[in-house]
Each structure stands twice: as C-alpha cells, then as structure tokens.
Amino acid sequence: MGKSDSLKDSMKGGLNGLLSSTTPSSIEDKPAKVTTEKETVVHCNFLINKSIHTRMKYLxxxxxxxxxxxxNEAMKEYLDKHEKK
Incomplete structure (x- = not known):
C-alpha cells in the first residue's frame, strides 16, 4: 500500500482519522447520550441590526x-406571547 492509499483510507474517517493522540488515552468511554427526537431545522437568511446581534452574541x-x-428561545417567547390561543 502506498502513501496515497494510506491517505485515502485515513480520509474515510474524517479529520479524526487523520489526527491521532500522542499520548495514550486513559479516559473511559462516556456513556452514550439518550437521543431525543429533535425538531427539523431550517436555514434562514435575514438581516438584523448590528447592535441587536452584538447583544445576542454577548448573551x-x-x-x-x-x-x-x-x-430560537427569543422567537419562541415572542410567538408564545403574540399567538392567538
């Protein structure tokens, strides 16, 4: 197997496949998190005032x-307040 074949095999594992620890790991595997059903997400492009964006980043x-x-939290609170029930 040549260097290019080795590189291709390493790339199949993503970045973790290319990088390895230099020290042996003594940390036990963490128990798997219980997966909860998540709501589907969508990408949104919109403009907001820079001052609001900055305040949200700091928060x-x-x-x-x-x-x-x-x-998401802010939008949910806004919609809960303004939706007709």
Missing part, C-alpha cells in the same frame, strides 16, 4: 449557549 457567551439557541 450567548454569558449563558454558555449558541447564538442559534438564543434566537
């Missing part, structure tokens, strides 16, 4: 959340 950092989670 996401403060709450250790992703910007996506912040937007």
């Amino acid at each position: 996401a950092i403060e709450k250790d959340m992703s910007l996506k989670d912040i937007v």
Whole structure:
C-alpha cells in the first residue's frame, strides 16, 4: 500500500482519522447520550441590526449557549406571547 492509499483510507474517517493522540488515552468511554427526537431545522437568511446581534452574541457567551439557541428561545417567547390561543 502506498502513501496515497494510506491517505485515502485515513480520509474515510474524517479529520479524526487523520489526527491521532500522542499520548495514550486513559479516559473511559462516556456513556452514550439518550437521543431525543429533535425538531427539523431550517436555514434562514435575514438581516438584523448590528447592535441587536452584538447583544445576542454577548448573551450567548454569558449563558454558555449558541447564538442559534438564543434566537430560537427569543422567537419562541415572542410567538408564545403574540399567538392567538
């Protein structure tokens, strides 16, 4: 097997296949997380004011959340407040 074949085989495993630890791992495998049914996500492109975006980024950092989670939470609260029941 040549170098190119070895590289191709390593690339099949993605980035983890190309990189390996330099020290032996003594950490036991973590138990698998229970998968919960997730709602389908869609990609949205929209414009918001820079000041709002900046405030959301800082809030996401403060709450250790992703910007996506912040937007979803805010939209859910807004819709819950404004939807007719």
